[in-house]
């Protein structure tokens with residue numbers, strides 16, 4: 001059975017979603033919505049669907065069963081809630097929202113309506129990331145006791161000027177933590193487990209033309225007794241790498257370089273280097289690292305990494321709607337990422353560690 005689908009937000013990342021919604025066998029792509037009529041019309045022509053500038057009209061006339069939302073962060077909640085009220089499931093771009101209050105309203109609306117709510121975290125579908133998750137789940141590193149997320153990346157002035165909502169607290173919701181880091185914040189919590197408390201600090205180090213932070217650091221204490229560290233920055237030109245490394249109680253370590261150089265900009269640049277495991281010291285598996293890397297380099301040549309992993313996650317979501325099961329990345333997990341960056345902001349403002357769970 002195909003799921004009738006629609007896209008809300010015909011912007012940069014919208015191109016990736018629209019292509020997947022058109023191509024996936026699980027999807028019958030019927031409509032797009034953007035409050036910019038020209039963008040909606042141009043996507044509609046390109047992807048052979050109906051254009052709308054009003055979500056209410058789209059829901060009534062095109063009757064989708066699932067929407068994918070690719071609007072700016074503070075504008076994620078409204079379409080999800082409106083869709084839930086019409087009994088329509090929603091897969092939302094990262095982060096789930098810019099605030100915990102929005103997350104709670106979205107999660108409550110979906111729960112009340114019995115609809116599915118998912119959040120994009122396409123790097124969970126990287127083979128290198130799945131290997132780490134499987135190894136941790138199989139107990140191969142023992143309890144994960146130390147998790148390290150480090151990103152040294154770059155965004156220039158032209159990037160921030162490309163859309164009026166970028167670089168401002170009210171319209172973007174934050175800086176590197178909210179926009180570029182949710183993928184790795186999600187991986188860190190997925191690998192390490194429940195968070196006990198977070199301390200953090202953040203600053204704008206070399207982007208004087210934006211309001212929000214370009215760099216943030218944090219220390220995490222996990223409920224399992226483990227520790228975590230975050231250094232995430234957009235201040236290195238050229239960008240260097242983004243990595244997540246997990247060290248286990250038995251001394252073994254696994255890691256992924258999710259991004260080489262600066263993180264790609266959807267609709268503007270492509271992923272130029274394969275995501276790879278860059279650390280694998282599980283006893284008896286030390287020789288596997290070059291084998292994994294060779295596999296991932298070969299796969300990188302056979303798929304378009306910029307679109308492939310989004311398509312895998314959209315496919316998982318549509319199967320979840322069809323089969324009435326939770327998607328791989330749920331709204332509740334999306335909320336954890338929002339709680340992580342909210343805690344880091346709050347920790348600096350209040351000069352103290354922030355205990356989890358966080359209320360909105």
Ligand SMILES: NC(=O)c1ccc[n+]([C@@H]2O[C@H](COP(=O)([O-])OP(=O)(O)OC[C@H]3O[C@@H](n4cnc5c(N)ncnc54)[C@H](O)[C@@H]3O)[C@@H](O)[C@H]2O)c1
Pocket residue numbers: 008009010011012013014033034035036039070071072073075093094095120122163179265266
């Ligand atoms: N997963 C990823 O790798 C990835 C990559 C890029 C962007 N994103 C996320 O995707 C989202 C959008 O980013 P972008 O770079 O595509 O932004 P964008 O500005 O290029 O696109 C946003 C679109 O939403 C439209 N819009 C705004 N308000 C709307 C409304 N109320 N109803 C309908 N349409 C509305 C805008 O007109 C615009 O066309 C953000 O959450 C961003 O963090 C994710």
